[in-house]
Amino acid sequence: MTLQLTNVTKKFGSVAAVDQLTIEIPEKQIFGFLGANGAGKTTTFRMILGLLDETSGDISWDGKPIDYSRSNYIGYLPEERGLYPKLKVKDQIVYLGRLRGMKKNDILSELKVWLERFKVPDYLDKKIEELSKGNQQKIQFISAVIHQPKLLILDEPFSGLDPVNVEMLKQAVVDLKNQGTSIVFSSHRMEHVEELCEHLCIMQQGKPIVHGALKEIKRSFGKKNLFIHADFDLSYIQDVPGVIGFKNIPEGCKLVIENEETSQKVFTAIQGKGFVRKFELEEPSLNDIFIEKAGESYE
């Protein structure tokens, strides 16, 4: 049940929102979509769901295009949150669950389990408009997963939540994966993607600029971070060949180096100059990779 996108392009007028996107989303894993607003994530999701038709290219899931005949196996949490404000949580989820092919009684018993899990069991009879935004989002999440979809698409699932709730939702996402759901999710928070995804794709202006397995991406990136905490002035290290970036921090400095070998040169350069409390080589964070590739900074 892999999801395969081949040369997918979507044009709105003359603007290409998604341009020649080719990715394979493996089964029973979490796949992360990264990108700024307007990078084409939501458009890609809408095309996967069949809400929009691709201008060219091909999307298939398990070898066939996705249409409404298989919508019962798909869960979707749109970026624009929305539920009926006047409906009770119960009625809401029952309606949306039935639209995913579930029976009313199954929905109600599932819903109780989920509410219990999210520590809001007394919301069953509350109207959506009475809930806080974070809690509305929990209900929205439940509506996307209550039918145990095989493919779950989460568009910015953690935005607007406090850290406790983010953890709660993350755990739910991981559990769903372990139960066999393939999950595609988008975020502009690098650390969430780094933490959850085996595979990812960074998009910019509709084009995938980085794409593949997380470990692979980090290894092939090459550049690494080097932290040095020392008592003496380190600014001369900038001139060591292979050092690309230099930034003073209170305890010392943070370097960006071309490759692992450079760290040895730096090590030699500081030897005997004074007391060094810390010398640490670090894998690049996704944020670093993203900034490097996209040339833009993110929160």
Next chain:
Amino acid sequence: MNKFWIVLAQTYWSRFKSKSFLITTALILLLILGLANIQTIIDMFSGEEEPDKIAVIDDSNNVYQALIENIANADVQIELSEYKGTVEEAESEVQEGNYQALLHITTGEDNLPEASFHTNEISSSQLTYQLENNLQQIKVAMATSDAGIDQATVEEIYSPVPFETVMIENESGQEAKTEEELNNARGLVYIMLFLLYFAVITYGNMIAMDIANEKSSRVMEILISSSSPVSQMFAKIIGIALLGLTQFGLFSIIGYTIIQQKKDEMVGGFFEYFGLSDVAISTFVYAIIFFLLGYLLYATLSAMLGSLVSRIEDVQQLMMPVIFLIVIAFMIAMFGLNMPDSKLVTITSFIPFFTPMLMFMRVGMLDVPFWEIGLSIFIMIVSITILGFIGAKVYRGGVLMYGRATSLKDFKKALQLSKKE
């Protein structure tokens, strides 16, 4: 198909259980009850009024008795009493409020009665009219008896001339519609016009609001990822149609019950005017056909427009063209009730947005060849199909479109969104 029914049921029940629906229905039921009992209500209020007390000074001596008799025979609330004083005294009594007015009867030169009505308030023109009328009768009786003409001759003079309209049979042996049939049809056309007008405005608005509501609360994107927008659109249209039928059904049952109970009271009144007693079955069938087609056409249009807006506040603005269309149809129909065979009506009855009102009016009031009816129904079905097709396309794109949508440009944008480039 299964999901179609789920959306339909949800549309129906969520509206049915809403406060606004229950209140509106209850209010209209009250109105129906009130209208049905209008006579009782009016009597209840007017029954407490005392009869008008009129002082009469009769200087002709013989008119007063005749007037008393006439008034007693006529069923009016007037109490006459002879006043044995001068006009001035009587006038001051009127001022004090002892009498409503003073009627001063004198005899003219030709020995016929003349009268003056003295009052300090112009209250009821009906009162003076009744008095004048009765005096007129007395005067005619006196004048004719003076001239030596007997009562029978007078009645003969005043009886209306016999006037009969005869319909000439046409070649196919059918008679043109008689005046009576025309009246019957007119009543049904009236009712149909109002129902269609009411239904389009109310339920069209409901559909557009429902869709705009789902869009503004952003629940739409989940909905269209679960089931196809096209089936959702039609589920909504039919769901609201069923709601309308429920409401109308309720009104009809109540109305029918009342009519059954008040049958005797109502004979000759309302029903004779609207002539609902014997309308041809075919006219009823056409009424239903044109009503349903009309509803479908306007509902599809409303659904399409509803899918374009993203805020409830914009619904009214976008619904304006729809309301204009139905108002224009209504106006032409009103004009056409008096001349159903005019060119304007004939031509406009083939324009789909006007057909349900105008073609039905023609069918009811004229002998329209069957091919014309068939053609107009065909045009309607084709335009509903086309509108449904475009509507579905616009709906599909429109529901993903947010922002202010009030122009034709948005319409194009929605169409573009729903297709491959």
